[in-house]
């Protein structure tokens with residue numbers, strides 16, 4: 001069969017300036033086709049054309065929401081776009097989406113609790129299920145793996161704090177999911193990872209909260225591209241020494 005590029009599916013691209021987009025760029029440069037899933041169709045289209053102009057191959061799959069059915073529909077569209085019968089294989093998947101509810105406990109509404117659980121946990125279940133079903137159908141690659149599933153975590157994946165009751169419950173849940181999947185599917189040579197991002201990422205939202213000194217100092221914030229390079233490293237790991245949990249922080253982070 002003709003050799004074709006492996007596919008990376010990224011969920012959560014935001015305004016195309018953060019970790020989701022950086023991962024799309026880094027994997028695209030490394031020879032992956034990229035399926036981009038997120039809610040903002042304009043930013044997906046722009047990122048897909050940027051990647052294509054740079055010599056890659058990317059396609060936007062806009063989501064109406066992170067409801068499980070919307071995620072299943074997006075995977076069905078990916079299969080239509082790049083049919084398995086033509087040798088196309090989803091080999092990597094990144095769940096980067098998060099609903100970040102940051103509020104003191106007594107101000108958290110029922111809707112926000114539901115949003116955190118729906119987006120951070122239920123949607124991640126649906127995404128993982130689709131990715132794992134794809135991986136199970138792949139033969140082993142050169143590294144002896146069928147696929148790599150990565151979750152973007154946060155400090156709140158292991159530590160609750162004064163304004164993170166709703167968010168941390170979602171991120172703890174995501175971590176529990178990733179650990180369970182790593183154990184359940186490890187024997188099938190499906191590599192499941194979780195990355196705790198323990199510090200602020202250089203996104204537009206964080207730029208608005210900090211001054212120019214912060215942005216210029218790479219010791220105090222994480223660069224999305226640096227995180228993306230670590231994700232590529234995970235996908236390229238040998239089967240005899242696999243990470244489950246990666247813990248990333250800038251050099252001068254207090255922890």
Ligand SMILES: NC(=O)c1ccc[n+]([C@@H]2O[C@H](COP(=O)([O-])OP(=O)(O)OC[C@H]3O[C@@H](n4cnc5c(N)ncnc54)[C@H](OP(=O)(O)O)[C@@H]3O)[C@@H](O)[C@H]2O)c1
Pocket residue numbers: 011012013014015016017018019020021037038039040066096097098099100119152153154155197198199200201202203206224
């Ligand atoms: N930024 C930080 O300082 C920081 C620090 C530690 C960990 N993280 C983690 O990093 C990941 C995000 O990466 P990023 O910060 O670099 O930004 P990014 O790649 O631009 O991604 C932003 C994500 O947030 C999603 N999002 C925001 N509000 C949402 C909501 N209410 N419901 C559903 N989705 C929502 C966006 O969804 P759409 O793409 O559909 O718009 C997108 O997936 C998250 O898992 C987050 O917990 C971020």
